[in-house]
Amino acid sequence: MTSSELWTRATAERYDAEETETSSAAVLGPTLAFLAELAGDGRALEFAIGTGRVGVPLRERGVPVVGIELSEHMAAVLRRKTDEATLPVVIGDMATTVVPGEFTLVYLVYNTITNLLTQDEQVECFRNAARHLAPGGRFVIELGVPPLRLLPPGQVAVPFDVSERHLGFDTFDLVEQILVSHHFTRAGDDGHYRRDNSRHRYAWPAELDLMARIAGLACERRVADWDGSPFTQDSTKHISVWRKPS
């Protein structure tokens, strides 16, 4: 039984329209190049493939992709784009669901490891990635660095977007390592805003490295973004690559 909140039909139907920036060529170009190079001549497994924002164009580049996705609603949107023979998707929890075959690449992008709300499940997710990897294969995660340097003592929230159509801020439970993202999104032009919350278990890069070691993987590379720029103490996100021994 996963701790992940289930993504609803309404969220799934809105997802692609709201993700125009993360679906742009400027974002997806370097993402797909990075992932395709690591997949090489092998197959790729996307944990939490969603509506196929990354998996569908990666498949179109010639990389065989399989997806695991918890929400039938998200998978149904993907299925309108490509058929099951071209891009198989298994409905299940990425921490425990096993699909047939070996992969040279398992990847989990867009902060989605944080949808698993306990440390145990995040460790299981690493173990599940390792289980699917061929010797020498890689597990890739894209994740924000927890924005705690922006949270001074006594302040309860950190805004991450204040724009015309969207107000977003995070609140924190520092004991449980839980972050709640609050979104107020303009719904139409009549002045109404829709309110949504999502819960996340944040984790530091070093904690992920330890989870990887528990799963038998070793950190090979950590960069600040898909373009390969160096990860520094000022980086707000990272792309990390762990390798299964050959």
Ligand SMILES: C[S@@+](CC[C@H](N)C(=O)[O-])C[C@H]1O[C@@H](n2cnc3c(N)ncnc32)[C@H](O)[C@@H]1O
């Ligand atoms: C931010 S979306 C990312 C979707 C896609 N990877 C992308 O980059 O656009 C998060 C996705 O994670 C899925 N998800 C959440 N918890 C999950 C779990 N335990 N196992 C599998 N998928 C999960 C959600 O249903 C949703 O589709």
